[in-house]
Amino acid sequence: MNKYMPMCPVQWLTARHQQPLLPILHHFNLLGLFSAQKYDSQINYTAGLPGTFITTAVQSPLASPNTVGTEGFDANTFVSYAGRLTYDYKVKYLFTAAVRQDASSRFGPNNRYAVFPSFSLGWRLSEEPFLKPILEKVKINELKLRGGYGRTGNANIGSFTYVNAITLNKNYASGNNRLYGSQQSGFANPDLTWEKNDQTSVGADLGFFNNNVVITADYFVRNSNGMLLSKALPLDVGYATTYQANLGKLQNKGFEFSATTSFNLGQVRWVANANFSTYRTKVLDLGGPSSLPA
Template identity: 40%
Template sequence: MVNPLASLSLPGTKGNSDKFVSNFWGELSIWDNLKFRSSLGTDLSFWGNDGWSPAYFLSTKNFREYSEVWSSMNRSLVWQVENVLSYEKQFGSHFIQALVGQSAQGNMGQNLSGGNRYLQEEDPYKANMGFATGTQEYQTASGYVYTPHRLSSLFARISYNFAERYMFQATVRRDGSSNFGPNNLYAIFPSASVGWNFTNENFLANRPQWFSSGKLRASWGKNGNESIGQFKYTTTMASGNNYPFGNPGVVNTGAKPNGFGNADIRWEESTQTDIGLDLAFFSSALTFSVDWYKKNTTGMLMDIPVPAYS
């Protein structure tokens, strides 16, 4: 049995978190609906935890022979830069929009943690590692860096609309990810779509009032997936795999491959075709949509474990 009030009175661990989000942008009108816009966004985060425990005895299975203090701190930065040049123009019943742009984003971060034993005083205001007297064997310290990630893109888009009757849009992107090696760092992803508002045609000018609108549409596009993790394009090593070698009974420090790198790993690509019909009735109070689509994925990204023996 453990006294629940005594258990609840133990100080334990307290978490902390701070976040700073900022967005900056500027826009310049160059000439006749030609505009340039530049933006920068950042997300800076700090989080961690601090805790301590006095020496205590609650039961034969729930006790601590010494006081202890511990702390952990994390920091991360996510940023994105985007520059876009856009143009739009109305020519009678014709409306055109076009843009070209560039974007880049990335993240980085690190962790630092440590602990020690034997506080000089079991006082919550002095529960930090500066007041711990534990010798080196009781001191712990560790840290690591979050693997940085980068994504860079170039893109362009053009849209055309004739009298809200015929619509067309085409887009192309060139994306590069740090998840892939130099052999296949970049990939190109195009897409296109068309639409026909047939209720705006002359042959439906005298349609019944209950028939609000009808639109036939079709699209085709390709997109990519980079979610495979870092450094899969090369072979990394894992330490701590010690093995007896040479002198009998002597264990030597060793390392082993984490897996086999694939220098030709590339973007996973999905191509999708879609054809749809949209109908609206009674001032759009009732709507109906039907779609047919086909999706094909190639180069699926899968991390297949390799046995440690053969």
């Protein structure tokens, strides 16, 4: 009995070693992301009016009996959650999906959150048994077709565009006295929301001579909707001439081509790159003929 027990693990390991290892056919990869940003800015400014200084040697605001001042404040926050899944079967059929949710305080409470999805598919034809012999004859070791769709957002606007702002450095004359006051500035748009960009693309990758020559080709179409532009206001508003609105539509489409070669010349390795691209931009909508100031 004592002789048999130590032999059991040895026999078991030997049996496992003699069996062929099963290849891993499925590959998964999960990624999660969280980020938070906060920006604060405060400015205080005081100046004496020219020609009112007691002495010209030191032009300090305190040396002037007539001063003006202003104060500014800016603050915004940005929070993001994102997740990505990548999967392939036999490193031949490829799939990637991602989703991202962003929140920005630059928009009103009803439009601060936006979801941006994306996905892509790939097919490595060079790994298909029925094509591999044909491709090897012409020295092609990599041939992949791919396509994808993705949405991104833009929040590059002022921090408080969705509400009416107050300007403090407004001065009024009353006889010989200077009076300080405030004035409403900007025109609120509580419906302001994210600018969204949707892009669809298809492409192919081609590798020759063990990838010493690589050719890549892509075609894409990108549509921008709800672009953040300034819209004209009637003159009788009095305190503002324009305000921010989601009213623009733009389309970009194009073709991108690149080729890379690498080879050894003695003890030196040479790498050469060539690129060619075409782009076409078309303005689809600017909110009407009277929406933008001349």
